[in-house]
Amino acid sequence: MNDESNHPVPRLGEIGLWNYAPYLMNRIMGRFNASLREEMVGLGLTTPKMRALAVLSVVEAPLIRELAVYAVTDPSTLSRALDQLQTEGLIRREVDGADNRAVRVIITEAGRAAFEHLWPQMAAANARMFRGIPEEERRAFVGTLQQMLTNIRRHEI
Numbered sequence: 001m002n003d004e005s006n007h008p009v010p011r012l013g014e015i016g017l018w019n020y021a022p023y024l025m026n027r028i029m030g031r032f033n034a035s036l037r038e039e040m041v042g043l044g045l046t047t048p049k050m051r052a053l054a055v056l057s058v059v060e061a062p063l064i065r066e067l068a069v070y071a072v073t074d075p076s077t078l079s080r081a082l083d084q085l086q087t088e089g090l091i092r093r094e095v096d097g098a099d100n101r102a103v104r105v106i107i108t109e110a111g112r113a114a115f116e117h118l119w120p121q122m123a124a125a126n127a128r129m130f131r132g133i134p135e136e137e138r139r140a141f142v143g144t145l146q147q148m149l150t151n152i153r154r155h156e157i
Contacts, residue, residue, distance in 0.1 A: 039118055052067060070157060092106050
């Protein structure tokens with residue numbers, strides 16, 4: 001297979017895992033999530049539940065379909081997580097005022113408190129990832145990630 005410029009596309013073995021960005025991103029996120037697991041378990045949270053609360057802490061009352069995109073969680077997994085979060089009193093669902101078929105998700109005070117309890121560990125895990133990387137490089141890297149997301153996204157959010 002050739003790329004757009006008609007040059008041969010190197011095989012993964014030629015590139016190597018350590019030079020293949022999707023592999024590195026998956027490894028990083030796997031380690032990030034693992035570093036939070038103990039704290040999340042103590043709060044009764046799973047990764048999908050943590051992601052939903054994290055998004056809800058900064059995005060006000062998104063529609064469920066928007067939350068699924070922001071939380072990078074498939075809709076069926078998110079639905080189960082939201083059922084549990086609602087049972088635990090950490091979120092509530094409300095029918096959208098403009099569309100009776102759409103549902104918005106709102107974080108409760110208890111949900112916000114649970115997330116705020118977890119946030120210091122999330123911030124520390126983020127800081128560990130960037131240890132030894134100058135601020136200018138960090139900003140450039142985040143800018144690159146934002147552009148990459150824009151290049152591949154299917155949603156406007």
